[in-house]
Amino acid sequence: MERIDVHCHAVPPGYRKYAVDNGHEQPDGMPALPAWSAEGHIALMKKLNIRKSILSITSPGTHLTPGQDEFAADMTHRTNEELSEICNKNASHFGFFASLPFPSVPESIAEVDYALDKLGAVGFAVLSNANGIYLGDKALDPIFEKLNARKAVLFIHPTSCNMLAPGGQLHTIKTLGQYPRPMMEFMFDETRAVANLLLSGTVSNNTNITFIMSHCGCTIPSILDRIGSFSSIINGGDNQSSGFRKLLRERFYFDLAGFPFPDLIHGLLRTLGNGGEKRLVYGTDYPFTPEKVAVDLADQMEEGCNELFDADQRRAVYSGNAEKLLGF
Template identity: 70%
Template sequence: MERIDVHCHAVAPGYRQYALDSGHEQPDGMPCLPAWSPESHIALMKKLNITKSILSITSPGTHLSPDHDAAAMTRQTNAELSAISRAHPSHFRFFASLPLPLVEASMAEIDHALDDLGAVGFAVLSNANGVYLGDAVLDPVFAKLNARKAIVFIHPTTCNVTMTPSTSTSTSTFHAVKPLTNYPRPMMEFMFDETRAIANLLLSGTVARHPHVTFIMSHCGCALPSLVDRIGAFATLLGSGGGESDQSGEFRRLLRERFFFDLAGFPFPNQIHGLLRVLGDGGEGRLMYGTDYPFTPEKVVVDLAAQLDQGCEELFDAEQRGAVYSSNAEKLFGL
């Protein structure tokens, strides 16, 4: 069955060098930056009948060091992904990165990426140097994304905490939160951090205020399905959103109408069922295929594809599986 991969990454030469120069030889506690080339990626696509892959830069993103101009490096990296996509138009599209939490530079990059580079949307991390999606400081960026009817792919990263500026400097610093340091953060912490970001987007009203932004949440909703009713109940009790209505129901509605969810990672045998309970009837219409290649190695990607096939055959009929694997993405991106 044809597949469209909405969650996969590029480690192109310019970005690789930038990451290494910024001290990210082992990003988020992973063993290394994986090898990547368009040719190796296309070979995997042929093996799994993936007709289109939407490339993105993953954690730790493009704002890596105070010693570099984040806006310039983000623009350079987006240009690199654009060039790769133009060189292989039958295989690749790309999500542009934004130099968050820099507001003005991010707003400028939205127009440049859409109008000049051909991006199909934007890849943003759950937090940008300690500023979480849904923070009021990012409201102008989301207003711009809303005006452009943008697609926003949200990817988890390491939890970062912003520190108060010292009396000797006005510059805030941040540091990574690394509990259980003997395990790489993508194993568990990524799932918690993206859940934190989506909760903040819902609780802050960012999703409700920007109805023309379409969100893609990664990794089968992370831990959100287990917590969305608890988050909504607390919001109702504390008076968030006016305090009169059931915020749990409203949050579930927003997830069903405004979000898609990729299935990169390990949705089967268990995780998928919590998400489908939240999405309700027709929930397969909000699901999309993803590999997380090359940070998930090729052999594991192939094995997970087989698990996904088996799991989807048990849950969905042929038309529904076609929606999950390709037609949902085709409609959203106009492919």
């Protein structure tokens, strides 16, 4: 069955040099930045019957040094141009989510129009936190207002938990530091970000933004009721759980990159309720998920989807939902 890959990445030469030069040759505790080429990516696509892959820059993103907003904006600009050029050369295979130099407000706002109108981006990839500023922070409201005005698609990707100290020093939290942070901490950090987006009113206030949450909703399904109920205990008013669940069902899509089968998928589908498969999209997380693992996970997904969904539902999960979301 044909697929559209909404969660995959590129590590093009210009961005690789920028990341390594700024101390990210082993991002988030991983052994190394993986090798990547358009040719290798297209070969994997053929193997997995992927019609289109939406490339994005993943953690640590493009704003690598707090306080260097102009430099980060320039590197974000260059990286988006680099991705756009790759997509133009391989238009039948690739689209891309542009990066934004969060948490820099004016620079991010300026990049929105450029990426959409000049470079042909289909949406934006943002990290769960940008130098310790989490999605949903009031400081980012002007950027979200701009994204809302452009009816943008926002792909959320996890990163390491970061804290910005009063002196401007960035501290990466390395709980259980013997393990690479994508193993566990990524799931918690994106959950923090989405919880803050809901609790802050950012989602409900910006009705034209469509969100993609990665990795099958991370841990949101498990603690959504706790978040909504606890908020009412602290702030008074009604339990917000049902309202948050409605927002997830209507405003979010969820990619299936990583390890959604055999268990994680069930919690998300229970949260989404009847018709939840209409909010699912396919993802490989290549090349940070190596080719062999991506193929094995695709086999697991096919087995799991065959058990859960009929042919029309599977077609929606693999490609139809992404077609509607991205206007293909």
